[in-house]
Amino acid sequence: MSDKPAIVLVHGFWGGAAHWAKVIVELDQRGYRDLHAVENPLTSLAADAARTRQMIEQIDRPVLLVGHSYGGAVITEAGDLPNVAGLVYVAAFAPDAGESPGQISQELPPAAFDNIAPDSDGYLWIEQDKFGESFCQDLPAAEQLVMAVTQKAPLASTFGDAVTDPAWKRKPCWYQVSTEDRMINPDNERRMAARMRPRVIVELPAGHASLAAQPQAIADLIDSAAAELA
Template sequence: MATSSTPTVVLVHGAFADASSWTGVIAELQNHGIPVVAPPNPLRGLASDAAYIASVAAQIDGPVVLVGHSYGGALISVAGTTENVVGLVYVAAYATEEGESLGELQGRFPLSPLVSNLKEATYPVEGAEPAVEVTIKAEAFPDIFAADVPAPVTKVLALAQRPLAAAAFTETASAAAWKTKPSWALVAAADQAINPEVQRFGAKRAGAEIVELEGASHAVAVSRPKEVADLIREAVRATS
């Protein structure tokens, strides 16, 4: 069972999803007595979202392992510099370098089908012009985001998407916590949202311990929660 030195796992979801995407992973971790928090990711911009996640982590008593899915990986790379964060786990995620944007990291490799299947809308910004946010076109969502998740589930996920501020793609990361904190990475080998090459490149650059899941879609935390939780447990064991 958990002791006071067992790190708390903070699960950071990515774009086009919410914290419920971690449901299966949460159940697995709780079964092993690991404390878990799955905060909402505001999805409004790299710096502001990372500051929010850092604030969540800093208010937890004791050590924290930050886990980021997708865009959440860029957030933990920045928020991971928080003093009580002892490890980083990237799940089908961007592992950004200091001064690098998601667009730059992604642009080193062939673009995934996601890029041509985004739908733009606007949202109000107090005291400024409306800003642009993006979602995945509903008809393209199952293949791109969750090809290995049952169709009835993907229909719901497609309708319940949380949009990402388009500015998040061009904002540059202010830190790369993987330079000072140990990291682990799960590569979803059949990902159509983030090119698996992008995931591999970032994970190798970060010196992460890498696990690759054949046939796994971007929604790997939904389709393969046990394997995702196993890697997180490894990080918890190593940092306890």
């Protein structure tokens, strides 16, 4: 078995595990053989954290947890397991105890906040014709279309679910800021990153979907975190 840690990738709102596709290929090419991508229900922070913990508990070696967007809240909540060696945040929420993604967003609203709308069943959607400009403006039009049509809507109530005991207070962490993010205000990302005192803060000229637009840079960050843990 490689001395590289297992990597568990956690997606955010309006996407699924496949949002990590390009990063997965990049990491595989770099010799990572123990790769996992959680498919979370996006029904509550408790349910998503529980599903993520289940996957971590199946791995009998050190794990580097990587969260994108709301997935940052999930790894903050689920990252307390003993085999979690570190946390990587990719344009992600990193709430403190008692904070929710919704609360953080209301404090510094992102540019595309008004493009999110609920349906009659209580799920939140990004308006399909505004998905590209909101979530992934730096991707080709065809990729924007696929992300828009396949978006996975969260229950609106999940936005208000607060973190209980942040794992970033005890685990080494790394953070990537997307300077052109329209789903999380970049200044919110900087604020959350700074208070975590991460090992590294990387700023990329990217939209919210930096994991798809700049997979090599995201893999670089994961690679450097894994090397430092080793």
